[in-house]
Amino acid sequence: KAGVTQTPRYLIKTRGQQVTLSCSPISGHRSVSWYQQTPGQGLQFLFEYFSETQRNKGNFPGRFSGRQFSNSRSEMNVSTLELGDSALYLCASSWGRSSDEQYFGPGTRLTVT
Amino acid sequence: AQTVTQSQPEMSVQEAETVTLSCTYDTSESDYYLFWYKQPPSRQMILVIRQEAYKQQNATENRFSVNFQKAAKSFSLKISDSQLGDAAMYFCAYSSGTYKYIFGTGTRLKVLA
Numbered sequence: 001k002a003g004v005t006q007t008p009r010y011l012i013k014t015r016g017q018q019v020t021l022s023c024s025p026i027s028g029h030r031s032v033s034w035y036q037q038t039p040g041q042g043l044q045f046l047f048e049y050f051s052e053t054q055r056n057k058g059n060f061p062g063r064f065s066g067r068q069f070s071n072s073r074s075e076m077n078v079s080t081l082e083l084g085d086s087a088l089y090l091c092a093s094s095w096g097r098s099s100d101e102q103y104f105g106p107g108t109r110l111t112v113t
Numbered sequence: 114a115q116t117v118t119q120s121q122p123e124m125s126v127q128e129a130e131t132v133t134l135s136c137t138y139d140t141s142e143s144d145y146y147l148f149w150y151k152q153p154p155s156r157q158m159i160l161v162i163r164q165e166a167y168k169q170q171n172a173t174e175n176r177f178s179v180n181f182q183k184a185a186k187s188f189s190l191k192i193s194d195s196q197l198g199d200a201a202m203y204f205c206a207y208s209s210g211t212y213k214y215i216f217g218t219g220t221r222l223k224v225l226a
Contacts, residue, residue: 003157004157031212035214042119042204042216042217042219044216045213045215045216048212048213050212055212056211056212056213058213090158092158092214098146098208098209098210098211099146099163099165099208101148101160101163102160102214104150104157104159106157107157
């Protein structure tokens with residue numbers, strides 16, 4: 001079974017630009033969660049989607065948004081990029097229960113200059 | 114709000130020895146799940162072990178076991194017979210009915226040959 005895939009793997013953007021990251025979950029998984037990983041901060045929860053609905057979100061500004069499509073693929077968008085947005089963005093998929101293991105993708109490394 | 118704390122940024126262990134990674138959490142909920150995830154260098158995050166809060170028995174998975182102290186809100190991971198392949202970042206995580214995973218800041222484990 002194919003794992004979670006994320007595209008692109010690496011991105012370099014300039015301050016003020018916007019970026020869209022994509023995540024394809026494991027087949028059959030209906031939940032996709034997004035995280036921002038930075039050194040010393042661990043993984044910060046951005047939001048979780050289940051069957052195209054956002055079920056929860058973390059404490060990030062409105063510049064961070066996401067959506068999920070009917071095939072469970074998800075996209076995350078960051079507008080008006082800031083230097084502090086440089087991070088590894090991870091997505092994870094699961095069946096959607098709180099007890100479920102999350103299956104992580106390899107991440108997208110975003111660098112903002 | 115729930116929090117997860119990993120107070121050991123880095124730990125070292127000699128090959129074949131035993132090491133314990135600490136994790137404490139804070140929550141007012143009675144039904145929740147705790148996890149340890151492993152992130153090897155430049156590789157995807159994977160689940161190591163899971164514990165249901167309603168179960169008194171500590172979870173074990175081969176060389177990995179937990180010491181779950183619900184009253185103390187402590188959830189430590191013990192790795193026995195450490196191997197070079199155990200070198201990684203280890204994250205403690207909490208999940209409940211809000212569909213929001215909360216991760217600690219991680220502990221980098223070094224295994225010395």
